[in-house]
Amino acid sequence: xxxxxxxFRALVDEHQEMVVNTCYRFVFxxxxxxxxxxxxxxxxxxxxxxxxEEAKLSTWIxxxxxxxxxxxxxxxxxxxxxxxxxxxxxxxDPSEQIAAPLHDNPADACTDSERARILRDALxxxxxxxxxxxxxxxxxxxxxxxxxxxxxxxxxxxESLIHRAKKNLHDKLYAYYTER
Amino acid sequence: MKYNHVNRASEVEKTMRVADEMxxxxxxxxxxxxxxxxxxxxxxxxxxxxDFRLAFIALLVLINLGSTVLSxxxxxxxxxxxxxxxxxNQSYDYTNxxxxxxDQTSENQTP
Numbered sequence: 514x515x516x517x518x519x520x521f522r523a524l525v526d527e528h529q530e531m532v533v534n535t536c537y538r539f540v541f542x543x544x545x546x547x548x549x550x551x552x553x554x555x556x557x558x559x560x561x562x563x564x565x566e567e568a569k570l571s572t573w574i575x576x577x578x579x580x581x582x583x584x585x586x587x588x589x590x591x592x593x594x595x596x597x598x599x600x601x602x603x604x605x606d607p608s609e610q611i612a613a614p615l616h617d618n619p620a621d622a623c624t625d626s627e628r629a630r631i632l633r634d635a636l637x638x639x640x641x642x643x644x645x646x647x648x649x650x651x652x653x654x655x656x657x658x659x660x661x662x663x664x665x666x667x668x669x670x671x672e673s674l675i676h677r678a679k680k681n682l683h684d685k686l687y688a689y690y691t692e693r
Numbered sequence: 694m695k696y697n698h699v700n701r702a703s704e705v706e707k708t709m710r711v712a713d714e715m716x717x718x719x720x721x722x723x724x725x726x727x728x729x730x731x732x733x734x735x736x737x738x739x740x741x742x743x744d745f746r747l748a749f750i751a752l753l754v755l756i757n758l759g760s761t762v763l764s765x766x767x768x769x770x771x772x773x774x775x776x777x778x779x780x781x782n783q784s785y786d787y788t789n790x791x792x793x794x795x796d797q798t799s800e801n802q803t804p
Contacts, residue, residue: 651712686705
């Protein structure tokens with residue numbers, strides 16, 4: 514048990530930064546990202562014995578991080594639907610609409626959080642595999658091969674997913690700015 | 694504010710760039726400590742739920758044993774009751790008047 518904990522501590526030290534930042538890419542919010550990263554490591558601790566060495570340990574951990582992040586986004590989507598329903602009947606919570614800032618400078622924070630919100634909304638309309646491929650490709654440390662391993666697909670499929678994600682995002686954002 | 698084509702393209706580009714410009718997070722120094730606390734708490738919680746499950750299983754086993762013993766006892770009493778009834782029935786059967794015929798015929802046949 515002690516050796517398992519020791520091994521686990523070393524594992525957390527090695528991968529915590531990558532896991533937190535992976536979750537951060539998906540949720541755009543530090544607190545949520547750290548909470549999700551904790552959930553990821555709890556899951557890793559629980560199912561450590563079930564790890565079959567079919568993939569690299571890091572790939573297995575990052576796959577859990579991606580799955581947890583996508584689950585979180587789905588939960589948020591459901592919550593958002595429910596809160597818009599609550600707003601319609603007049604019992605909505607206005608604090609739910611406040612986006613988390615990415616910068617300390619209030620002026621930058623304002624524009625950045627607005628852009629981040631717009632990007633997040635556009636990303637939320639993409640299919641999960643496109644979203645994942647696009648977001649992981651933007652994070653330092655993930656090669657296309659590693660993304661392919663996480664998504665259990667080929668490198669060429671990942672390249673195609675990233676390309677389609679960029680095109681879809683561009684179209685959705687263009688439509689958004691056309692409507693405004 | 695209404696965007697023209699050039700503005701729209703530029704806004705799209707700026708918004709897309711947000712994904713590239715996201716600064717990597719520094720992990721909170723207490724991250725691992727909190728994580729280990731959470732794991733210990735969950736392990737404690739699971740041990741409690743395991744205790745509860747064990748107690749519930751023990752209760753189910755007791756109820757099963759009790760009902761088995763009870764049904765066996767009832768069966769035993771029933772069997773004893775039947776056994777005590779058998780000789781009575783048999784004696785009734787063989788002392789019944791209907792069987793007297795055999796005795797009578799045997800008496801008649803003797804010279």
